[in-house]
Amino acid sequence: MTILSDQDIRQEIGINIYIYPYKKDNLKGSSYNLTASQLAWDLSTRKSIYDSSQNKITIQPKTTALIETNESIWVSQKISGTYYSRVREVSKGTGHISTTLDPNYIGCSLIALRNHSQSPIEITPETDPFVTLIFQYLHTPSTKEQTRNTSGRRDLLSTLGIQLNKEETEFLDREFMNNKDALLNKLLECDDYKIIQKNESKKKKRDLNKYQIKRKTFFLKNNNNILF
Numbered sequence: 001m002t003i004l005s006d007q008d009i010r011q012e013i014g015i016n017i018y019i020y021p022y023k024k025d026n027l028k029g030s031s032y033n034l035t036a037s038q039l040a041w042d043l044s045t046r047k048s049i050y051d052s053s054q055n056k057i058t059i060q061p062k063t064t065a066l067i068e069t070n071e072s073i074w075v076s077q078k079i080s081g082t083y084y085s086r087v088r089e090v091s092k093g094t095g096h097i098s099t100t101l102d103p104n105y106i107g108c109s110l111i112a113l114r115n116h117s118q119s120p121i122e123i124t125p126e127t128d129p130f131v132t133l134i135f136q137y138l139h140t141p142s143t144k145e146q147t148r149n150t151s152g153r154r155d156l157l158s159t160l161g162i163q164l165n166k167e168e169t170e171f172l173d174r175e176f177m178n179n180k181d182a183l184l185n186k187l188l189e190c191d192d193y194k195i196i197q198k199n200e201s202k203k204k205k206r207d208l209n210k211y212q213i214k215r216k217t218f219f220l221k222n223n224n225n226i227l228f
């Protein structure tokens with residue numbers, strides 16, 4: 001098992017990893033930061049803790065929130081992941097996160113966050129990174145072709161008795177949350193992904209030039225050896 005660096009993640013994006021929305025600022029040295037969506041509930045009341053008038057999620061002291069990530073992710077059979085806390089968040093008093101992303105999972109992720117502090121903790125959806133995801137290469141590809149888990153773990157939400165409103169249902173029903181090809185199409189729309197593609201094709205051209213120069217030098221040397 002090897003952890004993917006930022007270079008590895010950039011190389012795998014669009015091949016073995018799809019992320020939408022993809023933003024280069026969320027890519028760290030060896031992880032990718034995830035932001036919250038507007039879908040967030042208090043675990044004990046089962047009620048939404050997102051305030052649309054302020055565009056904020058508020059986790060009250062000594063409560064646990066369930067928050068859907070804004071990012072939808074797919075990984076192939078060659079990759080798995082681990083969700084971790086960010087020091088910025090735990091330093092405010094949130095509990096640690098340590099859960100797993102299975103090969104072949106697709107969709108947003110459901111993150112449970114406990115506020116151990118005495119003060120409310122606020123998160124701005126789509127802006128504040130609140131969890132980080134590490135990707136690992138698997139030594140051999142996983143044999144589990146499809147995970148039976150639903151995007152955003154809707155299965156768990158209904159078990160917990162969380163009723164989704166119209167907007168929440170629409171958010172989770174978007175095609176790219178459940179369909180790998182649709183997710184790739186969305187990734188292709190991301191400006192920061194277009195930059196990766198441009199840089200990759202420049203790199204390929206540079207590598208090809210280097211190879212052709214090496215080849216030419218080799219033939220010239222060999223021809224000279226034959227002549228003299």
Ligand SMILES: Nc1ccn([C@H]2C[C@H](O)[C@@H](COP(=O)(O)OP(=O)(O)OP(=O)(O)O)O2)c(=O)n1
Pocket residue numbers: 083099100101102103105108109110111112147149152153
């Ligand atoms: N914080 C997390 C962690 C994982 N997942 C997604 C991605 C994982 O591939 C999938 C399954 O994760 P677990 O195996 O931890 O889930 P369960 O506890 O439900 O176990 P199982 O899948 O064995 O039923 O759920 C998620 O949405 N939010």
